[in-house]
Amino acid sequence: MTTLKLHNTRTRKKEVFEPLNKDDVRMYVCGPTVYDRAHLGNARPVVVFDVLYRLLRHVYGPDHVTYVRNFTDVDDKINARAAETGRDISDITAETTQWFLDDMGSLGALEPNEMPRATQYIPQMVTMIEKLIADGHAYAVEGHVLFRVRSYQDYGKLSGRSVDDMVAGARVEVAPYKEDPMDFVLWKPSDDTQPGWDSPWGRGRPGWHIECSAMSYELLGESFDIHGGGNDLMFPHHENEIAQSCCAHPEGSFAQVWMHNEMLQVEGKKMSKSLGNFFTVKDLLDQGIPGEVIRFVFLSTHYRKPMDWTAEKAREARGHLGGWHRFKRHALSDPDQTFTGKGVDDRIVQALADDLNTPLAISTLFKIAGEAKMSGSIDSDETIRLYESLAFLGFEKLDPHRLERSNAVNRAIDTVEVLSRLRNDFLEARSQAMQSKDFSKVDQLKAAIADAGVEVRMSKEDVELVPGPDFDPAKLEALK
Ligand code: AMP
Ligand code: ZN
Numbered sequence: 018m019t020t021l022k023l024h025n026t027r028t029r030k031k032e033v034f035e036p037l038n039k040d041d042v043r044m045y046v047c048g049p050t051v052y053d054r055a056h057l058g059n060a061r062p063v064v065v066f067d068v069l070y071r072l073l074r075h076v077y078g079p080d081h082v083t084y085v086r087n088f089t090d091v092d093d094k095i096n097a098r099a100a101e102t103g104r105d106i107s108d109i110t111a112e113t114t115q116w117f118l119d120d121m122g123s124l125g126a127l128e129p130n131e132m133p134r135a136t137q138y139i140p141q142m143v144t145m146i147e148k149l150i151a152d153g154h155a156y157a158v159e160g161h162v163l164f165r166v167r168s169y170q171d172y173g174k175l176s177g178r179s180v181d182d183m184v185a186g187a188r189v190e191v192a193p194y195k196e197d198p199m200d201f202v203l204w205k206p207s208d209d210t211q212p213g214w215d216s217p218w219g220r221g222r223p224g225w226h227i228e229c230s231a232m233s234y235e236l237l238g239e240s241f242d243i244h245g246g247g248n249d250l251m252f253p254h255h256e257n258e259i260a261q262s263c264c265a266h267p268e269g270s271f272a273q274v275w276m277h278n279e280m281l282q283v284e285g286k287k288m289s290k291s292l293g294n295f296f297t298v299k300d301l302l303d304q305g306i307p308g309e310v311i312r313f314v315f316l317s318t319h320y321r322k323p324m325d326w327t328a329e330k331a332r333e334a335r336g337h338l339g340g341w342h343r344f345k346r347h348a349l350s351d352p353d354q355t356f357t358g359k360g361v362d363d364r365i366v367q368a369l370a371d372d373l374n375t376p377l378a379i380s381t382l383f384k385i386a387g388e389a390k391m392s393g394s395i396d397s398d399e400t401i402r403l404y405e406s407l408a409f410l411g412f413e414k415l416d417p418h419r420l421e422r423s424n425a426v427n428r429a430i431d432t433v434e435v436l437s438r439l440r441n442d443f444l445e446a447r448s449q450a451m452q453s454k455d456f457s458k459v460d461q462l463k464a465a466i467a468d469a470g471v472e473v474r475m476s477k478e479d480v481e482l483v484p485g486p487d488f489d490p491a492k493l494e495a496l497k
Contacts, residue, residue, distance in 0.1 A: 019076045021370045023243070024321060026251065026275040027175055031372050034274065036242050042073050042082045043241035045233045045272065047250055048132070050089040051113035052098045055120055056295035057311070057326060058247075058281040058288035064312055065278045065320040065373065066245050067126040067411060072369045075361070075409070084129040085236050087229060088114055091135050091222055096211055106212060110134075120298040123308035124315075125411035131236050135228040139214045142223045142231040145265045146203045154264040158194040160206035160219045166199040169260040175275060176252040183252070201257055203227050226257035234262065239269025248277035249287070278320040283437060288326075293479045294437070309412050310334045316375040316410065328434050341386060341407065348389060348400045358409030362402045365409060375410075382406060435493050436482050439466060443473070443480050469493045 021034040036042040046066045049059055066084075073082045090110040099106045118128065146162050149155035154168045166172050166180060173180055184199055191198050202224035207213030213220040233241065239262070246255065255275065262271040280287040283294045301311060313334035318324035345352040362385050368377035382403070389400040407413070443462055450456045463473050466482065469492035474481040 019366055019370050021072070021076060022372055023274055023276060024372045025273075026248075026277050029177075032274070034242075036077070037240060037273065039077055040081050042077050042243075043237040044070065044073070044082070044084045044243040044245065045229070045237055045241065046084070046086045046129070046244070047229060047246035047254065048086040048088050049117055050092045050094060051110045051117065052092070052095040053113060053290070054297040054299050055117050056288055056290065056297050057301065058295065060121065060124055060298050060311070061281045061315060061320075061324075062245065062247050062278050063121050063126050064124055064315045064411075066276075068316070068369065068373055068375060069243070069245070069276070070127060070129070071358070071409060071411065072366070072373070075358075075366065076370075083131070083237065085131040085133065085233065086129040087232055088117075088132060088134045089225065089228065090114070091212055091228075092225065100210075116299070120302070123302055124298065124312050125308060125414065127411075133232045133236060135223070135232070136212075138228060138232050138235060139223065141235050142227045143204075143214075143216050145227065145231050145234070145261065147217065148265045149203065149261065152264065154260075155203055156196065157204075157218050160221060161194060161202060162204040162218055163195060163200040164203050164257065164260060165196065166201065166260065167197060169264055171263070172199075172256060172260050173252075175256055175259060178252070201226065201253065203261070226254055227261060229254075229258050230261040230265065233258075233272075234266065239266035239271070241272060243274045243276060244272030245276045245278070248279055251275075251277055276320075279323045282323050282325050284325075284441075293481070296437075306331060307335070307338075309338055309414075312411055313338060313379070317379055319376055320373055337383075338412065341403070344386070344389070344400075345404070348395060348397070349404075350395050354404075356401075356404045356408035356413060358405055358413065360401060360405035361409035362406045365406045378410060382410070435496070436471070436484070439493075439496060440480055440482050443482075447480070465496055466493075469496070 022031050023034045024031045044066070046062060049055055063086075066086075070082065070084045073084075088110075095106055095109060098104075098109055102109070114134075122128075146155060149164065150157060150162065153165070155162055155164050173183060180199055204216060204218055204221050204223055204227075206219055206221045211222065213222055233244075244255070244258075259271055262269070282288060286292060286294060288295045298308075298311070302308060310331055314326065314330045315324070317330065317334070362381070364381045364384075365378045368374045368381055371377070385399065385403045385406055389397065389403045392399040439462075443459070443466070446458045446462055450459045466473055470485050470487035470489050471493070472483045472485050474483060
């Protein structure tokens with residue numbers, strides 16, 4: 018059996034992976050909060066852990082792996098979105114959940130075995146909170162329940178900080194009812210306009226962290242193998258999950274291996290909704306960039322390294338995938354033949370077995386493609402291995418039509434970049450104008466952007482550039 022090595026955030030080492038039970042390898046990954054389209058950064062953990070899921074299924078057998086990824090469908094950002102739009106919360110969460118599944122499906126991500134939604138697990142959360150109170154790890158006050166951080170000695174071990182450092186450095190919410198500023202919310206009261214459930218502490222709703230503890234316990238048990246997510250979740254979310262789960266179930270040890278992907282960046286900064294420097298997966302798909310291209314670009318960088326999305330990388334990816342697709346017509350007697358990934362080349366498996374070395378797996382694909390070309394015969398073993406390997410890495414649905422629309426794709430990628438650059442220019446010009454009180458440059462820029470059919474939506478802190486129906490990319494080019 019292939020030996021897997023995975024980097025464990027908890028021990029800060031690459032370790033040989035030994036599942037608790039080879040017949041039931043269990044993985045939990047924190048999923049999205051469903052109030053809006055997923056941005057490209059949100060897709061990174063999905064693709065990273067999809068590769069791991071495929072690898073685990075290959076090594077332990079598809080029926081011996083359970084992958085759980087949640088949907089956070091109760092959250093103040095969702096409430097705010099409902100208030101802004103006048104729509105029902107359940108409509109927003111149902112619609113966004115489906116968008117997420119469709120967009121991630123386009124990137125070749127398999128659906129996890131279980132996709133629990135937080136609102137389906139409220140009774141389990143209440144039970145866990147009651148246990149934490151009974152054992153002195155939490156306290157109820159003014160309709161809130163708070164976790165008593167200092168009751169858990171190992172708090173901070175995952176991210177390697179002491180509680181005192183965290184108090185000094187973190188933006189912890191100080192509230193009069195807290196015993197200690199570090200204590201975090203397990204339950205909070207809801208007013209009539211907010212979603213709420215009856216509980217021993219009155220009508221209220223859960224804090225964010227408790228859902229992952231309750232759902233992973235329910236679906237995977239008190240100890241399981243792998244817990245994943247972006248490294249922005251390490252503190253406080255994952256520290257809090259560990260504290261809740263280990264205190265509520267001291268008989269278990271929660272997750273054995275913690276894996277964290279690094280962030281997707283735009284010009285050196287994390288892509289995030291709050292920074293406004295994001296574009297959605299759907300934006301790229303709508304502009305004609307195939308999901309396979311996005312996936313290929315993601316896999317070209319190791320998951321523990323920050324990665325930049327660039328037009329150049331996407332162009333190259335399209336070129337390689339398009340070439341491999343065209344090669345099918347010459348090298349296979351049936352170019353429409355489908356592949357499952359079962360016959361993957363072992364060098365690819367070995368690359369991934371070394372802490373998901375996807376860049377090495379990609380360069381191995383080039384080697385295999387070279388061998389397939391050299392083989393010179395139709396349906397050669399080498400050629401079959403190439404397409405089996407591509408399928409294993411999640412490129413089983415290579416779509417020739419989409420891949421070959423190269424010019425449209427390149428233009429679309431350029432547009433995304435140009436818009437992002439113009440937005441930065443605009444923000445800079447505006448901040449300079451604020452100081453000099455000379456707004457002529459801002460006005461000129463705004464007029465030129467508007468002339469290209471792009472709406473300029475300004476708020477105090479931000480500016481959004483939204484291409485409208487008369488959008489003319491050629492005019493935008495002139496502004497480059
Ligand atoms: P959120 O909806 O912000 O809670 O994020 C959902 C998932 O996306 C989490 O695993 C985050 O760590 C991850 N994530 C958010 N932004 C990025 C980014 N820029 N790069 C990589 N992962 C991200
Ligand atoms: Zn979580």
